[in-house]
Amino acid sequence: MRARRHPRRLPVVVTLSLVCAALVLAGCGENLPATTTHPAGDHAQRIYDLMVPIFWAALGVFVVVEGLLVYSVFRFRQRSESDAIPAQIHGNTRIEILWTIAPALILLVIAVLTFRTQAANSVQPADALPIKVIGHQWWWEIQYPNQNVVTANDIYIPTGQSVQFQMTGADVIHNPWMPKLAGKTDAIPGHTNFLTFKTDQPGIYRGLCAEFCGEQHAVMRFRVVAVPPDTFNAWVKQHQQPVGPAFSPTSADAARRGPGDPARGEKAFLNVKNLCITCHRIEGYKEAVGVTGPNLTYFGNRETIGAGALTNTPENLSQWIHNPGAVKPGNVMSTLIKPGVVSDQDIADIVAFLESQTIAIEKPQER
Ligand code: CUA
Secondary structure, eight states, X not given: OOOOSSOOHHHHHHHHHHHHHHHHHHTTOXXXXXXXXXXXXXXXXXXXXXXXXXXXXXXXXXXXXXXXXXXXXXXXXXXXXXXXXXXOOOOOHHHHHHHHHHHHHHHHXXXXXXXXXXHHHHOOOTTSEEEEEEEETTEEEEEETTTTEEEESEEEEETTSOXXXXXXXXXXXXXXXXXXXXOOOOBOTTOOEEEEEOBSSOEEEEEEEOSOOSTTGGGOOEEEEXXXXXXXXHHHHHHHSOOOTTOOOOGGGHHHHOSSOHHHHXXXXXXXXXXXXXXXXXXXXXXXXXXXXXXXXXXXXXXXXXXXXXXXXXXXXXHHHHOHHHHSTTOTHHHHOOTTSSOHHHHHHHHHHHXXXXXXXXOOOBO
């Protein structure tokens, strides 16, 4: 095929720009679970309020600089072979002073606004509810020190009240980021970082790990479940009841727990040969005190399996226990639990046992 003499690049550039703009704008949707442009917490709101003026300032600078560039390109282009070279200018003290001072002033304003936001977001009020958030490869341990509750990957918080994440890492550096609620703060081994935020809107908010921490960094998610204070207190109260040998699932849980038998599942879970209790704890069972993996107390109440790897359904939990390495390659459980280690019957029963440990509260909408 003959090459065109005047390839028409402009349509290609325009099309690409439109596609990029569409993608960027698509990222701004209110209904997206992890966006910074629709804050629902005070910490995220302050960052958004800083981002907006900086965005407009940057856009202004872009338009002025690119406008001058485009203007010069067209105004001073060579129109014909006989056009002489335009005047060559080397140095203009007045303009150079101007274009040094103007950006310096803009940066100064941005710096002042940024320091103000940082100061406001660093305040740690004494009455904030403390929640310990510990990053593990690749899940989140959640402790409520004042309530004596330990859970994983779902973080219940009351609305209208400041909560304080006290963050560390168990192995490497992680970063629990909830784009709609708060900005990023690292969770560092051997060091505690604090992050205080508040939301007034009940909802289930997405969280993710924002610091690269290994193979399954992308599947280290969590949910912040913000509920009215009464609901939060009810959740805490139920969570404080040990599951224990007295536990008996209610008939309402039948659809939730799948075909297995919870009573047999309890025995299978506590059976050493199935390895569950090597790593997992369930409050109320003296045999189940493992600390390597997530505390599974009231697991049936959780939103996801494997820190966001699967939604929490009996079918998915069965799939997970069958072969966790196929769902989330490299996770610690997959080093012990391979297909066949736990029998199919035991898996069905363990699923029923775990899924029937629910908490009777009304959950809010995903936001
Ligand atoms: Cu934990 Cu990335």
